Each structure stands twice: as C-alpha cells, then as structure tokens.
Amino acid sequence: MHVSHLSLHDFRSYAAVDVALQPGVCAFIGRNGQGKTNLVEAIDYLSRLASHRVASDAPMIRAGRDQAVVRAAVVRDGRTAILEVEMNAGKANRARINRSPLPRAREIIGLIRTVVFSPEDLTLVKGDPSDRRKFLDDLMILRTPRLAGVRSDYDRIIKQRNSLLKTAQKAKFRPGGGGDALDGALSTLAVWDEHLAKTGAELLVERIRLVEALRPYLGKAYETVARGASRDDADIEYKPSLDLGGVLVEREPIEGTLLAEIERRRRDEVDRGVSLVGPHRDELLLTLGNGDVRLPVKGYASHGESWSFALAMKLASYDLLRSDGDDPILILDDVFAELDTQRREQLAELVAGAEQVLVTAAVPEDVPAALAGQRYDVADGEVTRHE
Numbered sequence: 001m002h003v004s005h006l007s008l009h010d011f012r013s014y015a016a017v018d019v020a021l022q023p024g025v026c027a028f029i030g031r032n033g034q035g036k037t038n039l040v041e042a043i044d045y046l047s048r049l050a051s052h053r054v055a056s057d058a059p060m061i062r063a064g065r066d067q068a069v070v071r072a073a074v075v076r077d078g079r080t081a082i083l084e085v086e087m088n089a090g091k092a093n094r095a096r097i098n099r100s101p102l103p104r105a106r107e108i109i110g111l112i113r114t115v116v117f118s119p120e121d122l123t124l125v126k127g128d129p130s131d132r133r134k135f136l137d138d139l140m141i142l143r144t145p146r147l148a149g150v151r152s153d154y155d156r157i158i159k160q161r162n163s164l165l166k167t168a169q170k171a172k173f174r175p176g177g178g179g180d181a182l183d184g185a186l187s188t189l190a191v192w193d194e195h196l197a198k199t200g201a202e203l204l205v206e207r208i209r210l211v212e213a214l215r216p217y218l219g220k221a222y223e224t225v226a227r228g229a230s231r232d233d234a235d236i237e238y239k240p241s242l243d244l245g246g247v248l249v250e251r252e253p254i255e256g257t258l259l260a261e262i263e264r265r266r267r268d269e270v271d272r273g274v275s276l277v278g279p280h281r282d283e284l285l286l287t288l289g290n291g292d293v294r295l296p297v298k299g300y301a302s303h304g305e306s307w308s309f310a311l312a313m314k315l316a317s318y319d320l321l322r323s324d325g326d327d328p329i330l331i332l333d334d335v336f337a338e339l340d341t342q343r344r345e346q347l348a349e350l351v352a353g354a355e356q357v358l359v360t361a362a363v364p365e366d367v368p369a370a371l372a373g374q375r376y377d378v379a380d381g382e383v384t385r386h387e
Ligand SMILES: Nc1ncnc2c1ncn2[C@@H]1O[C@H](COP(=O)(O)OP(=O)(O)OP(=O)(O)O)[C@@H](O)[C@H]1O
Pocket: 011, 012, 013, 014, 030, 031, 032, 033, 034, 035, 036, 037, 038, 039, 058, 059, 060, 061, 062, 063, 334, 360, 361, 362
C-alpha cells in the first residue's frame, strides 16, 4: 500500500498543507524544527490513532486551535480510499472513509499499516516493560484491529479496579477499619475481577501468539543487522507475571488461572491499593546469546548491540506484517543520523524494496544512496517537491 496524497489542517505546526506523494522513497529534507516529523507522524497517526512521539492527542492539534484534520488518499491493490481523522480537543475523535463517517473512530485503525523507525526505538530495548508491552499491543492491533477494543477495555478495567482498591485500602486502614465501606468495595470488586480475568486472558493469549509469530523473523533480522551475528543470537520471550502452570495458550484455562491468582493476592491488592495481577504487569524478555551464554539485552548489551536489537525488532514487525499479505508503509524518521555508516547502508538496502518508504533527514547527505527517490524540501510550514 502507499499514500498518494496527504492533507493536514491545523495538525501540529501546519495550518494547511497538501502534498502529493508517490510509491517508492519520499525523502523530506529540512532544517531542525521545520515540520518533517509532523508530516510522517500524521500518516502514522492515521494508521493506529496514536503517535510514536507522545501518549496523548493534545499536542497533535495546532496551538490555539481546537480541531485538527488529517486526510490521506491510500492506494491498495490499485484501489484508492480517502481516510480521514478529525481530532477534537476535549471531545471524541471522528473518522471517515470516503467521506462517510465511521460509527467509532477506532474502526479506522489498521486500514493503513505503518512501521516507524525512529531514535525513540532504543527505548524498546532500554526502557521500561511498559514500552515493550506497548510495542506488542500496537503490532497486535495493526494485525488484528478488533483487538483495539480489547486493549482499551482492559485499560478501563484496570482503572476501575484500581479506584475500587484505593477505596478498599482507605476503608481498611481507617481507625477502627473495615466496616460497610470495605465490604461494599470488595463486593463491587468481584464483578471487575471477572472482567479482568476474561479480558486479560484474551490479551495474554494474543500477546503470546504474537511473540511466537515474531520470533523467527527477529532471529533473521538480527543476523542481517548485526555484524557477524547468527540467526540464533537474538531471541524474545513473553514472560507473564504469573505462573501459567503449563496451561494451554487458550483463553479459558488462562482466565481460570488469573481468577485464582486474583483471589490469592486479594489481601496484597487491598493493602497496596492497586491491581497486582494481569497482563499489565507482564514483560517481553529480550535476550542475546551465543553458545551457552544467554543474557538479557537490557542492562547487559552494548550500545551498538542495543541499537541492532531495536532495529531488528522493527524489521521483524515489518516482515511479519508483510507475511500477512500487505506491504506496510515504512517510516524512517531521523534515523540515519543515529547510525554508523555500515548500519545506515544495511538498513537502506533492506527497506529499499518496500512499496513506500518515507524518510526524514536534516540534510540530503544523511539519506543513503540506496534510498534515492523523490525529494521534498520542508521549510517554514511549506512542503515543496524538489525538481
Ligand atoms: N501542536 C503544535 N502547534 C504548533 N506547533 C507545533 C505543535 N507541535 C509541534 N509544533 C512545532 O513543530 C515543530 C517540530 O516539527 P517537527 O518535529 O516535525 O520537526 P522536524 O523538522 O522533524 O525537526 P528535527 O529535524 O529537529 O527532528 C516545532 O517547531 C514545534 O514547536
């Protein structure tokens, strides 16, 4: 797939901009802060209603405005669709396909599929477990858009449970503690325990399946990116925060295990006032090894190895999405300035064959020769096709 036209209204720094794009490589070149990332971020946003840079929507809307619009013409198998998202400050977003409104904005997720490479990718390796869970969930949703609903339900359940657990905690530790307030909170909690177990089991199963699907691609990608590495060096493993006791990777038995664990940790949860059981506490373990020695990447790997691992995770996602039968749009945001010459060339060669590659760079020299394509100059809120 590729985007053939992008138009933005009050998105980030742009009051209004229209850009015709083409398949192959489109390189956006301009000095710092001119709006290159804002352009590719808009396409990424349309893909998954989230940005690779910030967690909330507010920064997407141009300062002083209360609505931003991103519209793109997307070509897939020779057919064009117009996708549009309207972001409204303090109100729900709206989405349209070919000008017809969708009942829920999130139904637009996954119609464009993007894989973004950016300097922030290093947090995938060096950051918190939540960064790796987010990576998995984002990829899972791009492959199976209906799971966006499961994830947002799960987040809502955790919020509700945490607020009930806080109430129970307060009631318990009040002088003369316990009483009706504690009993009330605990009985409402029982309903949310079941929601958590059901939705949590679904999320867990999907994540475990995704990791198994991604693993072979990761080994191959790391071998390609890291000098002298072999296919078995890099590995990933989903580490649930509770012992699944060898149960099948199927929803029902996992649901039962989650419920039993919630019951077992009830006291701890009330004492601490937070949900301690569920996939929001899981980890994606990344390891590197050769021979008998296998070490976690975080805390052990060198800077270069960490970068190679992060790149390999992204390349593996790209290959996995491609194996589903659709060529995702690749976004390489400011990534070449971070890499040494050999890694630059390698990455460029690997992605050069993609249907569409969007690159941002401060100077043309940062873009490797293998990615010579159409150049656009970005300056002062204007995007000009370079003749
Ligand atoms: N919501 C917003 N309203 C107005 N301006 C914004 C908004 N969000 C970001 N900007 C401005 O957009 C500019 C950043 O644009 P962008 O991140 O696309 O730069 P860039 O060209 O990719 O730069 P670099 O090469 O430094 O990465 C900044 O000047 C920032 O102040």
